[in-house]
Amino acid sequence: MKISVDIDCTPEEARTFLGLPDVKPMQEAMMTQIQERMTTSLMAMEPEAMLKTWLPAGVQGMEQLQKMFWAQFASASRRTGE
Structure with a gap:
């Protein structure tokens, strides 16, 4: 019911x-x-100071962040076997 x-x-x-x-x-x-x-x-904050705060190393910081993400994705995919 x-x-x-x-x-x-x-x-x-x-x-x-x-x-x-x-x-x-x-x-x-x-x-x-x-x-x-x-x-x-x-x-x-001025725009330039804001960008320096958010991206301390500029383009190099973004590249390092991207490399870190790719390394994490690669290690996760190896663990799951995909």
């Missing part, structure tokens, strides 16, 4: 019915704080 029940309610109503806390105000506060920090950090 199979019984199905369809309940038509909003997420807020379901959360209240199940006794779960409303975390929306906390999420909004955290997202606002994160957005403010990111905006402040990005405004303080």
Whole structure:
């Protein structure tokens, strides 16, 4: 025997019915704080400084990262036998 029940309610109503806390105000506060920090950090940095921070060794760093990924893929494929 199979019984199905369809309940038509909003997420807020379901959360209240199940006794779960409303975390929306906390999420909004955290997202606002994160957005403010990111905006402040990005405004303080110049594009060139930002690239140097993200890519410390420039093109050489990207090449080293690519070599590392390929080495990891190769070792993983040898372990799985593919």
